[in-house]
Amino acid sequence: MDYTGMQSESKSNEPNTLVDKIEADLLDYFNTHRLKAGDAIPKEVELATQLGVSRTVIREAMLRLRTRGLIESKKKRGTIITYPDPLALLEKSMYPGILNDETLRDIFELRMVLEIGMGDLLFERITQADIDELYAIVADEPINTQEMVFDADQEVRFHGKLYDITGNETLRRFQRMLLPIFKYVHESGLLKKPIQHKKFVSHRGLVDVLQHGNPETFRNAMRNHFENHFQRLF
Amino acid sequence: MDYTGMQSESKSNEPNTLVDKIEADLLDYFNTHRLKAGDAIPKEVELATQLGVSRTVIREAMLRLRTRGLIESKKKRGTIITYPDPLALLEKSMYPGILNDETLRDIFELRMVLEIGMGDLLFERITQADIDELYAIVADEPINTQEMVFDADQEVRFHGKLYDITGNETLRRFQRMLLPIFKYVHESGLLKKPIQHKKFVSHRGLVDVLQHGNPETFRNAMRNHFENHFQRLF
DNA sequence: AAAATTATTATGTTATACTTAATAATCAAA
DNA sequence: TTTGATTATTAAGTATAACATAATAATTTT
Numbered sequence: 180m181d182y183t184g185m186q187s188e189s190k191s192n193e194p195n196t197l198v199d200k201i202e203a204d205l206l207d208y209f210n211t212h213r214l215k216a217g218d219a220i221p222k223e224v225e226l227a228t229q230l231g232v233s234r235t236v237i238r239e240a241m242l243r244l245r246t247r248g249l250i251e252s253k254k255k256r257g258t259i260i261t262y263p264d265p266l267a268l269l270e271k272s273m274y275p276g277i278l279n280d281e282t283l284r285d286i287f288e289l290r291m292v293l294e295i296g297m298g299d300l301l302f303e304r305i306t307q308a309d310i311d312e313l314y315a316i317v318a319d320e321p322i323n324t325q326e327m328v329f330d331a332d333q334e335v336r337f338h339g340k341l342y343d344i345t346g347n348e349t350l351r352r353f354q355r356m357l358l359p360i361f362k363y364v365h366e367s368g369l370l371k372k373p374i375q376h377k378k379f380v381s382h383r384g385l386v387d388v389l390q391h392g393n394p395e396t397f398r399n400a401m402r403n404h405f406e407n408h409f410q411r412l413f
Numbered sequence: 414m415d416y417t418g419m420q421s422e423s424k425s426n427e428p429n430t431l432v433d434k435i436e437a438d439l440l441d442y443f444n445t446h447r448l449k450a451g452d453a454i455p456k457e458v459e460l461a462t463q464l465g466v467s468r469t470v471i472r473e474a475m476l477r478l479r480t481r482g483l484i485e486s487k488k489k490r491g492t493i494i495t496y497p498d499p500l501a502l503l504e505k506s507m508y509p510g511i512l513n514d515e516t517l518r519d520i521f522e523l524r525m526v527l528e529i530g531m532g533d534l535l536f537e538r539i540t541q542a543d544i545d546e547l548y549a550i551v552a553d554e555p556i557n558t559q560e561m562v563f564d565a566d567q568e569v570r571f572h573g574k575l576y577d578i579t580g581n582e583t584l585r586r587f588q589r590m591l592l593p594i595f596k597y598v599h600e601s602g603l604l605k606k607p608i609q610h611k612k613f614v615s616h617r618g619l620v621d622v623l624q625h626g627n628p629e630t631f632r633n634a635m636r637n638h639f640e641n642h643f644q645r646l647f
Numbered sequence: 648a649a650a651a652t653t654a655t656t657a658t659g660t661t662a663t664a665c666t667t668a669a670t671a672a673t674c675a676a677a
Numbered sequence: 678t679t680t681g682a683t684t685a686t687t688a689a690g691t692a693t694a695a696c697a698t699a700a701t702a703a704t705t706t707t
Contacts, residue, residue, distance in 0.1 A: 222688060233661045239476055245478040254689050255669040279496050285583035288534060296530025299636060300522060349519035398632050402533060419661055430690070467692040488658050489700040
């Protein structure tokens, strides 16, 4: 376990403020004392005297670690090391409105990369029950594949189910976290070019591929499914 | 821009502590005052009196927001709203040693999904100069593709260059952030099954595909390139 | 008008005291 | 002796007040 090599709060690596330094010192302390999840750390006053700094600074430094999910504090019990949940943090910062356009576009691309690339995971783990469920979700989808209908609700249910099937919890949470961003990108004017009403693989088509195809055919189908989005991004 | 709907520090949604409440109040304040990146927020003492709470609480609440990159403080200038950088946070929490095995495995899968799925981005943006550079990187790779040599350094250079080519900064940073984790997974005993010395697409083979192939052939080649890892994970 | 000096300001830091919720210790009842 | 209620203790949470520091603005000097 290596807590070192972390950056300070400020962009530059030099610890500008005292809290920066103490924060690093604390991580250092965890390291040298070989502390792992569940272990308790000294109480605030002790750390304050031990590191020769006020309790306020200790608290502020510890608050940062707590915000990042590295420690947890309870009254009387003191503070303990915890398994951090990196994605939980990310979720809290994902306010689409305050991300700049470039980042939004990047994330939208990221989604497409993920869903095209997840073919192997899907075929490795999908069950007939999953396929049936997918068919149920797309049941109300219009047959006419020429028409680009965008039902946000079904969109979420369908693609969400795909993430579920991968059995990869990290991937799943990633998707849940990115959902509001996709929604935002669709609603904002970021996707400049108009929708091209050309032939594309429908949700139903994707399920058919999952039923009868293989990872390779799925990747191509998903690529085609996203054709419209690609055209509008590039 | 909607800052609401966020969770408090504690797992449960109810604000247990005063700081939790004030943190929410602050985000609420940003919302109702339609504050966007660059805008200044009232100084600490003002907020303290205005929200009827001590400056300590204000500072702790603001520190949380600052840790998440939502605000930035400078002496004399006060505090301003900023464009948060979600990934910066994530980077700080990515200590492989304190992530549990399941998460590590998930992330390793995630990498494969990303690199298989990035074919379209690559072909959309790759230049001849990029291809030349890739050929230079793999120049010292042994011709014998039967042999699974694992040069960690070259591995990083080669795959890192691929991420660069996508031109997707978010993706790129994602990779840099995940690097130590891949390294850790390789070194730990997580990849149980032994390496299968079967035929696989080499780095050089991938460059050839980038030179003469298309997104589809690239995805298949990359899938094959990862064959060993897949076999060891499933 | 430009440069050097001083004053001001808002965050950063310290110190101290008080509040609160969770745990431990104590004691009374069965 | 065990059980249950009561009290004490502890460590984090909160509140004030004061000082330090660096960045800016205002002033003076050249």
